[in-house]
Amino acid sequence: DADVTQTPRNRITKTGKRIMLECSQTKGHDRMYWYRQDPGLGLRLIYYSFDVKDINKGEISDGYSVSRQAQAKFSLSLESAIPNQTALYFCATSDLDGGAGELFFGEGSRLTVL
Amino acid sequence: AQSVAQPEDQVNVAEGNPLTVKCTYSVSGNPYLFWYVQYPNRGLQFLLKYITGDNLVKGSYGFEAEFNKSQTSFHLKKPSALVSDSALYFCATHDRGSTLGRLYFGRGTQLTVWP
Numbered sequence: 001d002a003d004v005t006q007t008p009r010n011r012i013t014k015t016g017k018r019i020m021l022e023c024s025q026t027k028g029h030d031r032m033y034w035y036r037q038d039p040g041l042g043l044r045l046i047y048y049s050f051d052v053k054d055i056n057k058g059e060i061s062d063g064y065s066v067s068r069q070a071q072a073k074f075s076l077s078l079e080s081a082i083p084n085q086t087a088l089y090f091c092a093t094s095d096l097d098g099g100a101g102e103l104f105f106g107e108g109s110r111l112t113v114l
Numbered sequence: 115a116q117s118v119a120q121p122e123d124q125v126n127v128a129e130g131n132p133l134t135v136k137c138t139y140s141v142s143g144n145p146y147l148f149w150y151v152q153y154p155n156r157g158l159q160f161l162l163k164y165i166t167g168d169n170l171v172k173g174s175y176g177f178e179a180e181f182n183k184s185q186t187s188f189h190l191k192k193p194s195a196l197v198s199d200s201a202l203y204f205c206a207t208h209d210r211g212s213t214l215g216r217l218y219f220g221r222g223t224q225l226t227v228w229p
Contacts, residue, residue, distance in 0.1 A: 004157075033216070040123070042204060042221040043158075058216070090157055102148060103217065105157030 003027045006091050006106035014114050019078040021109045023091030031095065032074040033103065034058075034066060037088040046089075049074055081113040116141045118188075118205045120220035127195045127227055135190040135223045137205030145207045147188040148217065149179055152202040161203075164188060175199070195227045 004025045013019055023032065034046040045058030047066040055066060063085060067075045078085055088110050092103040118139045127133045139145050146165055150158040162173025169181040179190045190203060202224050206217040 035219075040221060043219040045216060048216055092158075102160040102163060103150075103158070105159070107157045108155075 002107065004091055004093055004104055004106040006089075006109045008109060009107065010110045012112045012114065013081055015080075015082055017081050017113075019081050019111065021076045021089055021091075021111070023074045023076070023106060025072050025074075025091075025093045025104075027093050027095070027104060028071075029093035029095045029104070030071065031093060031101075032068065033092045033094075034064075034074070034076045035090045035092060036060065037090060037108075043090065046076065078111075081111075083113045086111060086113045116145075116207055116218045118147075118207045118218060118220040120203075120205055120223045122223050123221075124224045124226065127225070129197050129227050129229050130194050133192050133195040133199070133225065133227070135203050135205075135225060137188045137190065137220060138186050139188060139205075139207045140186065141207055147179075147181060148206040148208075149173065149177070149188075149190050150204045150206060150219075151175075152204065152222075154201075158204060161190070197227050197229055200225055200227045 007022045030051045033048040035043040037043050044060050046064050049055050049068045052068050065077045088108050090108050091106040094101040094103050148163045149161040151161050152158045161177050162171050164171050164181045172178045177192050179188055181188055202222050204222050205220040208217050
């Protein structure tokens with residue numbers, strides 16, 4: 001089983017619909033992240049959480065919200081999806097403080113908003 | 115502001131030849147530097163990192179990278195490319211003076227190794 005699991009892997013939805021992407025991890029890491037990948041733009045940080053009580057906005061948080069339900073679970077929501085949110089979304093975890101630890105990524109959730 | 119730049123969108127190299135994927139960084143303090151690889155339809159995988167110490171860092175799959183402070187570069191290299199190295203490569207950085215612990219990624223370089 002994967003250490004970082006994302007569901008769904010693929011989703012097609014319509015403008016205005018609410019969407020939730022879920023992430024769970026078995027690595028025991030405190031730090032969890034949601035990134036968005038667009039061709040030619042690399043990865044951009046949406047939200048990150050350093051523990052269950054800590055949620056922080058990233059570069060592109062507008063239009064998104066998150067919930068850290070437990071150490072192992074971190075969900076990303078699009079309250080009202082729009083077409084420019086069509087992208088590949090990645091959840092990631094890390095362990096070391098101070099940014100020295102590498103990230104462990106899920107396999108990605110491909111979202112298409114029509 | 116912290117950032118990394120990958121000046122080449124694509125790198126093409128013949129199998130067996132050496133490869134270099136370029137990365138330059140800009141951070142206010144001393145950087146942590148990382149390379150990740152993404153194979154098609156997969157998540158990113160960690161390759162190697164520079165934290166401190168020896169400027170030449172060795173990583174997975176025979177890759178290495180050299181930290182050059184004067185040129186603010188962290189280029190990824192491999193002496194002999196394989197077709198299976200074809201993938202999307204990302205450089206990333208974090209300012210160790212920051213308490214935020216988050217990475218800043220480059221835009222990625224598509225490496226194609228042809229037989």
